[in-house]
Amino acid sequence: MKFKKGIAAIMAALIIASLAGCGTDGEGKNTSSEPVRLLDTSEMFSGRDIENGYDESECTVITLTGDSAKVSGEGATVKGSTVTISAEGEYLLSGKLDNGCLIIDADSKDKIRLILNGAEISSKTCAAVSVRQADKVFITLAKGSENMLSNTAGSKSEDEADAVIFSKDDLTINGEGKLTVTANTGHGIVSKDDLVITGGSYTVTSEKKGLDANDSIRIASGSFTIDAGTDALHCENDDSAKGYIYIADGSFSITAGTDGMDASGVIQIDNGSITLATGGGNANASTDKGGKINRDWGNWGGRGGRRTPSGGSSAETSKTSAGSGSESSSAKGLKSDSSIAVNNGSITIDSSDDAIHSDGQVTVADGSIAITSGDDGIHAGSSLQISGGTVNVSKSYEGLEGMTIDISGGDVSVTASDDGLNAAGGNDGSSVNGRPGQNQFAAQEGVYIRISGGKVTVNASGDGIDSNGDVTVSGGETYVSGSTGNGNAALDYNGEATVTGGVFIAAGMSGMAQNFGSRSTQGAMLVNVENQKADSKITLKDSDGKTLAAYQPPKSYNSIVVSTPDIRQGKTYTLTAGSAKVEVKMDSLLYGSGGGMGGGRMPGGDFQGGDFPGGGNSPGGRPPRGRG
Numbered sequence: 293m294k295f296k297k298g299i300a301a302i303m304a305a306l307i308i309a310s311l312a313g314c315g316t317d318g319e320g321k322n323t324s325s326e327p328v329r330l331l332d333t334s335e336m337f338s339g340r341d342i343e344n345g346y347d348e349s350e351c352t353v354i355t356l357t358g359d360s361a362k363v364s365g366e367g368a369t370v371k372g373s374t375v376t377i378s379a380e381g382e383y384l385l386s387g388k389l390d391n392g393c394l395i396i397d398a399d400s401k402d403k404i405r406l407i408l409n410g411a412e413i414s415s416k417t418c419a420a421v422s423v424r425q426a427d428k429v430f431i432t433l434a435k436g437s438e439n440m441l442s443n444t445a446g447s448k449s450e451d452e453a454d455a456v457i458f459s460k461d462d463l464t465i466n467g468e469g470k471l472t473v474t475a476n477t478g479h480g481i482v483s484k485d486d487l488v489i490t491g492g493s494y495t496v497t498s499e500k501k502g503l504d505a506n507d508s509i510r511i512a513s514g515s516f517t518i519d520a521g522t523d524a525l526h527c528e529n530d531d532s533a534k535g536y537i538y539i540a541d542g543s544f545s546i547t548a549g550t551d552g553m554d555a556s557g558v559i560q561i562d563n564g565s566i567t568l569a570t571g572g573g574n575a576n577a578s579t580d581k582g583g584k585i586n587r588d589w590g591n592w593g594g595r596g597g598r599r600t601p602s603g604g605s606s607a608e609t610s611k612t613s614a615g616s617g618s619e620s621s622s623a624k625g626l627k628s629d630s631s632i633a634v635n636n637g638s639i640t641i642d643s644s645d646d647a648i649h650s651d652g653q654v655t656v657a658d659g660s661i662a663i664t665s666g667d668d669g670i671h672a673g674s675s676l677q678i679s680g681g682t683v684n685v686s687k688s689y690e691g692l693e694g695m696t697i698d699i700s701g702g703d704v705s706v707t708a709s710d711d712g713l714n715a716a717g718g719n720d721g722s723s724v725n726g727r728p729g730q731n732q733f734a735a736q737e738g739v740y741i742r743i744s745g746g747k748v749t750v751n752a753s754g755d756g757i758d759s760n761g762d763v764t765v766s767g768g769e770t771y772v773s774g775s776t777g778n779g780n781a782a783l784d785y786n787g788e789a790t791v792t793g794g795v796f797i798a799a800g801m802s803g804m805a806q807n808f809g810s811r812s813t814q815g816a817m818l819v820n821v822e823n824q825k826a827d828s829k830i831t832l833k834d835s836d837g838k839t840l841a842a843y844q845p846p847k848s849y850n851s852i853v854v855s856t857p858d859i860r861q862g863k864t865y866t867l868t869a870g871s872a873k874v875e876v877k878m879d880s881l882l883y884g885s886g887g888g889m890g891g892g893r894m895p896g897g898d899f900q901g902g903d904f905p906g907g908g909n910s911p912g913g914r915p916p917r918g919r920g
Contacts, residue, residue: 327635328655330558331538337512342490344432344467346407348384354394356387356411374418380404385411393418398426400461408469409434415456416444423459431457433469433492445476445499454478455504464488473497479504480520487527489514489542501526502548507534508557511564515543524548524568528556532630539564539637552625552641559628559650561659564637571623571644577666578623578645579689579709624649625663634659634681646671647685654694656681656702668693669706678702678746690714691750695739699768701746712752712772715741715759735787736760743768743794750774751846755784756798762787765808765855767794773845778803783853791816791855797830797843799869802851807885815859818884821872823850828870832856835864 352365354375361370367379373392377383380402385394386409393415396404404426413420420441423429433439441456456475457463463483465471468491473480475498481487487505490512496502502520503509509527518524524546529535536557544566546552552568553559571578625641626632631653640662641647647663647670648654654672658681663669669685669692670676676694680701685691691706693714706712717736739761745768750756756772757763763785774782782800783789791808796816807818826848832841840858852869859865864877876883 327562327657328560328633330560330631330633331536333538333540333560333562336510336538336540337488337490340403340430341464341488342466342512344435344491346382346384346405346432346434351382351384351407354383354385356385356389356392356413358388358390359392361387361389361392377404377406382407384409388412390414391416393420393422395422395424396426396429397424400425401427403428403430405430405432407432407434408439408467408471409437410439411437412440414440414442414444419443419453419455419458421457422453423461423463426461428462428464429459431463431465431467433465433467433471435468437467437469438472439469440472440474442472442474443476443478453482454500455480455482456498457481459483459485459487462486462488464490465492466490467492469493471495475499480518483507486510488512494518496520502546509537509555510540511538511542512540513542517545519547521549523551523554525553526551527554530556532557536560536630538562539566541637544568548623550621550623551627552643554622554624554627556629558630559626559632560635561626561633561637561639562635563659566637566639568625568639568641568643570625570642571666573642573644574664574666574687576623576644577689579667625665628652631655633657634661636681641665643667647688653677655679656683658702660684662686663688665689669708670694678704680746690754691752697741698744699742699746699748700744701768703747705749706751708750708752708754710752710754711758712750712755712774713741713748713757713759714755715739715761717760735762735785740764740787741785742766743770745794752780755780756782756800758784760786763789763808765791765794765796769795770797771843771845772798772800773847773849774798774800776848777801781805782849782851783807793857794855795841795857796853796855797841798853799830799843799845799847799849800851801849805851805853807853807882808855810882812855812882814855814857815861815878815881816853816855816883817859817865817867817876817878818851818853819867819869819874819876820851820884821869821874824848824870824872829868830854830870831868832859833866833868834858835866840865 352367355362361375367381368377375394377396378398382405384407443456455478456473462485470493473496477499479501480496480498481503483505486507488510491514493515496518499521501522502518502524504526506529527535527537537553537555537559539561541563546568548570552570623645625643625647628650632650633655635657636659638660642664644666646668647665649671651673653675656678660682663685664687667689669688672694675696677698682703685706688708690710691708691712697715717739741759742764744766748770750772756774772782778801781804782798783806789808791812791814802820808816829844832854833839841856861878861881867874
């Protein structure tokens, strides 16, 4: 009895061919909107993984009869309500088995295929399907079939298999049928090696994890509805090359008590439709627990998502393997200890904790991501790169956060109750009422925000764009509505801010306002006006009345930073901001600088070019200032 390959091999080749190469620089940073390959996808799915056709005449037929079963063919035996498969081959299973189980215990070199065609198994004392030994097991859902596997609440497994489907070896599930898995106790589907799913329709309800594997979770296709008490998809391994989750395609509707997808290795999503709700959603915000300072320190922590101010893991950070009964309080949408890449697809996340969180890199090359978060929208421990697609963070504590943030394309929209875009280093012990690594005055080396393309729209109640290091704008369109209080700025940086291209408009309050710095090669102006109401339109026109830039901030403001490629030294411009109209003569490439009362023309005063009472003159630069 051999597996059929023909069409399966062709389908595998098509999936592989659809995963095109990547566009990265020598440091692994995405330089285009092409996919980012964190994983070698060339051998993710074999022909056998995808094949779902079968010849019943070549199968051993197992018919479940309520409290027992009948076998027609070789390789399977029945003892009471336990069916045991012990030899390589294909096995066709149908019928209903009450309080029983199917065990696969074969030679370590055997490949076994179990075809479910209207099978129903419930168990009190073991996993409904338990793979104790084999080389690899394939479970095929027969076309049009409906299959149900479950266990009983409070049951104890005789072989410590704390799941409805439990495999000690590689497990593949495929086909065109339906499978309902109900884990009244423990997990839904567990593989101690690789878990591969290439087709079928799944409804998984579990007390603990929905899908769990040690080496990898790989999904080529399928429809998934998962309601998990803890993580919906969980993969964890001490080997950094393993413990990954790969989604090539599929439809996912996920509700999780803790994390939606949690990997110790990378998470790579190349396509699919994914809806995630974790930890009760953004209404159950993690930022409501422990206050702002605890939240900020914790967000730079490791696997458990919380870290003490000294940098050591607190008791709540512990993350354990399947069956231990102890779970992290983390409730993130996508979480990786390594890196996350979104290359395409549609992803909607409603999370109480960070929506997307990586201890390393996060890249978005294409697709559509919609986020409502009780904490960060996207958090990267190192670099966050967006080169294409649509990213809409409609609710968050901080919108986009990383040591470095690169936006080179796409449409990015962020609403945040604190900072919109925040670049900050790790915990160095110098934080004062703020983020780890935050120093009130010093710039952090290697920390930056770069915007070179795309469209970026920020609505932040804290700083709009906040870098503990540098800010560079060289292209694209950027529109920022900052805080309505003087303790934050629409543009805030500790290092250098340079503009060389693109359209940039930031509106906020004058108390901490900053302009771009002297290294800029494109004209920029900082103008302060009387207070303007929310939705008061900002328009910049040249001396001929041509509109060069326009923006309608959704919140009140009295300070505006504007830069466009049309601003030239020696020319005069008119800036209209709601009821205010200011004539700006660009005697130099930069007009106005920040700090204190800021630069530009104040109501009833004439503090241009950076001159402000008691603050000195710092054209285009940054006077000494407190940190908001």
